[in-house]
Structure formats: C-alpha cells, structure tokens
Amino acid sequence: MSEPKPRTRIQEKNRARVLEAALEVFSKHGFRGATLDEIAQEAGLSKPNLLYYFASKDEIHVTLLEGLVDTWLDPLRELNEDGDPQQELRAYVRRKLQMSRDFPRESRLFAQEIVQGAPRMKDGLATDLKALVDEKAVVLRRWTAAGKLADIDPHHLIFSIWSLTQHYADFDVQVRAVLGEGRDPIAEAEVFLDTLFTRLLAP
Structure with a gap:
C-alpha cells in the first residue's frame, strides 16, 4: 500500500484555517449547535473547499480534540519528582491558570465534550489521561510518605x-460579571490559589 502524499504548504495552511475556525464555532455553539456552513464562513472558505480537507464535522471535531488532549496533559507532565513537592504543585497550578488565560476556547471545547459524556474522546481519557494521572499520583504518594x-x-x-x-476559562463571563471591570481574574486567582495550596500542601 502506497504512502499518502505529503500535504503542500497551502493545504496545511487551509487545514489550520479550518481548525481555527472550527475551534471558534465549536467553543461558542458546541458540537451539536455548530454547522459546516458556519465553520466554512468563519474560515473564509466555501463549504466544498472545506470538505476537501475534512470529510465531516465529526472529523474536524475529533482532530481538534486529539490535539487538545495532548496539550492539556503537558502541564502535568512537567511535574518533576526530583523537585520540591510544594513548589512543583504550585507551579502546576500556575501553568494550568496560564492555560485558562491563553486557551479559553480550547478549555470550553474540552468541557463541552466531557459534559456530553465524552463520546469522541472517551478512549483517550481512559488510556493516556488516566495513565498520566496515575503515574503522578504515585509521585504524590511518595512525597507524602x-x-x-x-x-x-x-x-x-x-x-x-x-x-x-479551568473555572476561569469555562466560566469567564460569570467571573468577570462578579468581579466587575478593571480586575484581572487570572492574576488575582494566581495569588489566591498560591496561598491556598501553600497552606493545604504543608505536611
């Protein structure tokens, strides 16, 4: 069986445009509420052109989720067993907050998928995610011991x-409505959570 031809630069660029547009549409309307017409319009492509790169709405959604899970696991992967436990965990909290600041649409997309029962990423949750969390749980138990x-x-x-x-990404509108104008929720959360976990984690 012959290997598939590598994509051209234009093909890669257009695929990226579709995925970026789909992220915007899915994060606003969810999988069920999004349409291929909306994604194509957001991408600045015709629907037939979009379907040249992705066969269906489901394929676009799965492609986004597969990339997202890997990105979502990176901050936990960085937890270093040889580091100071409290510093490592507080740094993990800061990395997760930074992701809420930098990737709010991705966070909402992930949350929507989970709320719906994770029909398109259940296998990944039961394998990659579980394996990493279990691995780090062993590290935490060693630190406790x-x-x-x-x-x-x-x-x-x-x-x-x-x-x-992730609350600060998924419920951003609620957080800002309560805090009011002129405040930085992520910056304030970093100070609060650093204090909270410093006290919580002390042996």
Whole structure:
C-alpha cells in the first residue's frame, strides 16, 4: 500500500484555517449547535473547499480534540519528582491558570465534550489521561510518605487543581460579571490559589 502524499504548504495552511475556525464555532455553539456552513464562513472558505480537507464535522471535531488532549496533559507532565513537592504543585497550578488565560476556547471545547459524556474522546481519557494521572499520583504518594507533603488523596488533589483553574476559562463571563471591570481574574486567582495550596500542601 502506497504512502499518502505529503500535504503542500497551502493545504496545511487551509487545514489550520479550518481548525481555527472550527475551534471558534465549536467553543461558542458546541458540537451539536455548530454547522459546516458556519465553520466554512468563519474560515473564509466555501463549504466544498472545506470538505476537501475534512470529510465531516465529526472529523474536524475529533482532530481538534486529539490535539487538545495532548496539550492539556503537558502541564502535568512537567511535574518533576526530583523537585520540591510544594513548589512543583504550585507551579502546576500556575501553568494550568496560564492555560485558562491563553486557551479559553480550547478549555470550553474540552468541557463541552466531557459534559456530553465524552463520546469522541472517551478512549483517550481512559488510556493516556488516566495513565498520566496515575503515574503522578504515585509521585504524590511518595512525597507524602517522605513527609514532604500533606496526606491528601492525590487523585482528588489533581481534580481540585483542574476545577479551580479551568473555572476561569469555562466560566469567564460569570467571573468577570462578579468581579466587575478593571480586575484581572487570572492574576488575582494566581495569588489566591498560591496561598491556598501553600497552606493545604504543608505536611
């Protein structure tokens, strides 16, 4: 069987345009509410041209999610077993907050998929995500056993970090409505969460 031909620069550029447009549309309307016509319009392409690069709305969505899961795992991968436990975990919190600042659409896309039961990424959650979280949970237990970290369930600690950081992307409108104009939710959250986890994690 012959290898597929490599994509040209224009093909790669147009695929990227479609994915960027789809991210905007999906993050606003969800998978069910989005249409190929809307994605094509956002990308500045005709619908037939869009379908040259992706066969369906589902294929576009899956492509986005596959890239997103890998990106989402990167901050946890950086947790270094040889580092200071409290510093490593507080740095992880800061990295997750930065992702909420820099990738709010991606966060909302991920949240929408999870709320719907993860029909397009359930396998990835049960394999790549679970394996990484379990691996880091072992590290956290070692730190606790060594007296370097409070005795806290490692899985629920990681869940709490996800909840307390991704909230600022997924509920941005609510957060800004409550805080009012002229305040930086992410900057304030970084100070608050650093204080919170410093106290929580102390052995």
